[in-house]
Amino acid sequence: MVKNKGKISVRQALTLFAILTITPTVRFAASSTALIAKQAAWLVPTVTAVFLFLMLYILNILLQGYKNKSFTEMIYDITSKFWGNLIIFLYLVWITILIAFYLRFYSERLVTSIYPNVKIDIFTISMLILIGFIIRNGIVVIARMGEISFILISIVILVLMIFMIPTIKINNLLPISYLDIMPTLKASFSGAALFYVIYLFFFAHEFTHQEEFFKYGKLTLLFIWLINTVIILASIGNLGHAIISRSPLSFLIAVKQVTLLGVVSGFESILVATWIISDFIMILVLTYSVLNIIKSLFKLSSYNSFINIFLVFLFFISWILANNVFELQTLSVDVVVSGNIIMQFILPIIIVVIALIRKKINIKTN
Amino acid sequence: MLKYIMIIGAISIYEIYMMVKKRQMKDFNAFLIFVLIALLASYIHVHDPFDASLSELLLKLVKSEYFKGG
Amino acid sequence: MIRTITLTLFVFILYVATGLETLVGGRMDISDAFYIATVGLDKEDDEIQMTIVTKQYSPKEETSQIAKQDKYFVSVGRDVFEAARNFNSFMDKETFWGHVSYILVSENLAQKDIDSALDFFVRDHEHKLTSNVLVIKDARAEEAIKLVTDSGEDITTKLKVLSKGVGALSISSELPLIDAFNKINNKYCSCYIPTLKIVEDQKDEPEEETKEASNTENEKTDEKTKRLVLEGYVFFDQDDAKLLCSIEGGTARGFNFIINKIKSGVIVVKDPDGEYVNLEIIDSKTEIIPKIEDDKITVKLKTKMNSNISEIHGEVDIFKADIIEGLVNQQNDIIKAEMQSVIGLVKEYNSDLFDLSSVINHKYPKKWDKIKDNWREVFKDIKFEIEVESKINRTYSIKKPALSREKEKK
Numbered sequence: 001m002v003k004n005k006g007k008i009s010v011r012q013a014l015t016l017f018a019i020l021t022i023t024p025t026v027r028f029a030a031s032s033t034a035l036i037a038k039q040a041a042w043l044v045p046t047v048t049a050v051f052l053f054l055m056l057y058i059l060n061i062l063l064q065g066y067k068n069k070s071f072t073e074m075i076y077d078i079t080s081k082f083w084g085n086l087i088i089f090l091y092l093v094w095i096t097i098l099i100a101f102y103l104r105f106y107s108e109r110l111v112t113s114i115y116p117n118v119k120i121d122i123f124t125i126s127m128l129i130l131i132g133f134i135i136r137n138g139i140v141v142i143a144r145m146g147e148i149s150f151i152l153i154s155i156v157i158l159v160l161m162i163f164m165i166p167t168i169k170i171n172n173l174l175p176i177s178y179l180d181i182m183p184t185l186k187a188s189f190s191g192a193a194l195f196y197v198i199y200l201f202f203f204a205h206e207f208t209h210q211e212e213f214f215k216y217g218k219l220t221l222l223f224i225w226l227i228n229t230v231i232i233l234a235s236i237g238n239l240g241h242a243i244i245s246r247s248p249l250s251f252l253i254a255v256k257q258v259t260l261l262g263v264v265s266g267f268e269s270i271l272v273a274t275w276i277i278s279d280f281i282m283i284l285v286l287t288y289s290v291l292n293i294i295k296s297l298f299k300l301s302s303y304n305s306f307i308n309i310f311l312v313f314l315f316f317i318s319w320i321l322a323n324n325v326f327e328l329q330t331l332s333v334d335v336v337v338s339g340n341i342i343m344q345f346i347l348p349i350i351i352v353v354i355a356l357i358r359k360k361i362n363i364k365t366n
Numbered sequence: 367m368l369k370y371i372m373i374i375g376a377i378s379i380y381e382i383y384m385m386v387k388k389r390q391m392k393d394f395n396a397f398l399i400f401v402l403i404a405l406l407a408s409y410i411h412v413h414d415p416f417d418a419s420l421s422e423l424l425l426k427l428v429k430s431e432y433f434k435g436g
Numbered sequence: 437m438i439r440t441i442t443l444t445l446f447v448f449i450l451y452v453a454t455g456l457e458t459l460v461g462g463r464m465d466i467s468d469a470f471y472i473a474t475v476g477l478d479k480e481d482d483e484i485q486m487t488i489v490t491k492q493y494s495p496k497e498e499t500s501q502i503a504k505q506d507k508y509f510v511s512v513g514r515d516v517f518e519a520a521r522n523f524n525s526f527m528d529k530e531t532f533w534g535h536v537s538y539i540l541v542s543e544n545l546a547q548k549d550i551d552s553a554l555d556f557f558v559r560d561h562e563h564k565l566t567s568n569v570l571v572i573k574d575a576r577a578e579e580a581i582k583l584v585t586d587s588g589e590d591i592t593t594k595l596k597v598l599s600k601g602v603g604a605l606s607i608s609s610e611l612p613l614i615d616a617f618n619k620i621n622n623k624y625c626s627c628y629i630p631t632l633k634i635v636e637d638q639k640d641e642p643e644e645e646t647k648e649a650s651n652t653e654n655e656k657t658d659e660k661t662k663r664l665v666l667e668g669y670v671f672f673d674q675d676d677a678k679l680l681c682s683i684e685g686g687t688a689r690g691f692n693f694i695i696n697k698i699k700s701g702v703i704v705v706k707d708p709d710g711e712y713v714n715l716e717i718i719d720s721k722t723e724i725i726p727k728i729e730d731d732k733i734t735v736k737l738k739t740k741m742n743s744n745i746s747e748i749h750g751e752v753d754i755f756k757a758d759i760i761e762g763l764v765n766q767q768n769d770i771i772k773a774e775m776q777s778v779i780g781l782v783k784e785y786n787s788d789l790f791d792l793s794s795v796i797n798h799k800y801p802k803k804w805d806k807i808k809d810n811w812r813e814v815f816k817d818i819k820f821e822i823e824v825e826s827k828i829n830r831t832y833s834i835k836k837p838a839l840s841r842e843k844e845k846k
Contacts, residue, residue, distance in 0.1 A: 112561065175797060177801040177802060179802060179805055242622060243614070243618055256564060256565050257612070257614050266564075294396075298393070300393045301393060302393070305381040308377045308381060309377055309401060312373065312374060312377060313400065316370075316410070316411045320407065321419060321420045330431075335424045335425065335430075338428075
């Protein structure tokens, strides 16, 4: 028990991963898939799930080969010091941009959906202050918060879905023919960009029960597939792909038109609240990853002194990132998706392949 | 700009004090780099020397459709 | 301890540094807000005139007459948003848009600008997407609102009652904002919006002597003889969202038959003696069946409908197989004629009024992919067939007509 102090189980880590996908899914999944795959968009998560399954399998090989080591240590071991530094630095830059991106999106969303006349600084700063306080308590606290949020978020989405079922029009979800195969495959790339599991590996040395990674990975996969499918089904089924693909907050407008028994409405506020929770967990976890990267890259004794200065830096970056929300949205589609695919899929696969070639790990360890 | 310098300054003083207290002075150099980066970021945020946001630069790099309107 | 002091200090600095301003705006006290329930939009030269009807929610509401005092305000702006904002310049309370139930657009404005008229309501974060959209035919929205409000009624409640009642005749229906916007967005089919019109009641001519005397009184009561009626639809072009045509009466019901929005209704047929028999529509289902053969599209509209006998005027015992068949045939012909009049419009305007594109897309997705780009050209050559299969199932508490017994005695 003492051995595991300050560590989290793989199950908890994967719960965090599941929450990490919710923020982008709610914002982005329905509209981006509807744009390409149109009425067949609800099939996209099924295709994407295959990618994720493959990804989890590969990462499992890596994790079993390097028990109790962080991703940075693995990279240093697999590649040379120079290449290791370069790759880790790339991750550092990319994840920082990603956090700034989500930080800005979180504030922009509040301004778009509820508070149009409020300075967005207030939301950004309050989030950063909260993160500054929580992150010092380490991964165990983050993981526990994650577990509670996970239940909360799942219940909210489930309840909203139940309210939305009566208004789903099957016609909006059909027809499905072989013509939809290519668009569905194409759209699945944008879905694959949401799988941030690799970023959790930067604190893989703090995982326990690593042998259970694949088992819980499959369960997480099931959850993510379900949430994605449900959100896309509900959005497109209610409003049709034409409106959904045009809306920057697609699931929100689908929820906005929910009325219960013709009387109770305004459920979007519940969604926005849940969304903020998932945003918070996401920014928290990614910041924790970055701090771990900083610690390894600069060979620090502790990252605690770097928390505040990094958060201040994040605040500026979130401002420098974009002039307006249109730039942010275009950035999301044109850069972040491909960037994520490179950093989350291609690079880890290359690293694993090199590790296998250099016989650092082998598939049997699985 | 001044308020940002003050905030960064205040944080730096506090963190350096904590570093001294916890005998982690070997992290000082790296910390200094971060302070400089934060100052640079605040300068870019306030004065916008490139006359473009990071998005604009990245989007121009990938030749985004965003600039092909009008 | 140090941590607590630092935190308190930090919060204090934050509190002072903001200049004690309200950090997060946008909140509103319930008592300080006007809840807008119905919005009317008119075209005023080149500007938009907006009329809003508010409903106050106050603790007194349930007991006093305040609830009845629905107020309406008028404002003008270059566009909808500006008109909406201009209310703040003279109203003594803030406006809250989250409770809008009806958006009335005058025909004059809908003529060209239905898309921009509705854009603000869909885009703005405060609005709900389930408000109903109606077009006011041959009148101004303000006029309609004034008519009802001046008579002491609440227009929102009135419209709700009308919307509920419209099912009895099935000559119109309700259309939520988001559906209207979805249809305007769709370039393959035309958008329809239910219409509201002001009808003047027919009054008996007063006798010669009293005519002059009652003249002044008549002018006063003139307003009261007008009333709002929810009837028919207007259609908008699928390419540019300009107003195409409007329908009412039988044609509107024919349209409802096609789009399956029939709830109930009355069909009047005649028995062999030429006396009226009233039939009540119980249900109806129309299938739109497209068929593509050699690149030629034929569309069959197959309607199955059930009705009950609700009133008999004559003396003949109509519950005989051949008479019932005769009634059914008449019923079929009436429905067919109503639907045919819609097809006539479809052909006249070469416009997909009832979303045939979606039906073809669902049945022939591959074919649709090829024809969708010149859908309007293809649409011109489509042949329509109407098939009505109706049934008269039953009558209610009494079977034979009242006078048929006396006949038997003879």
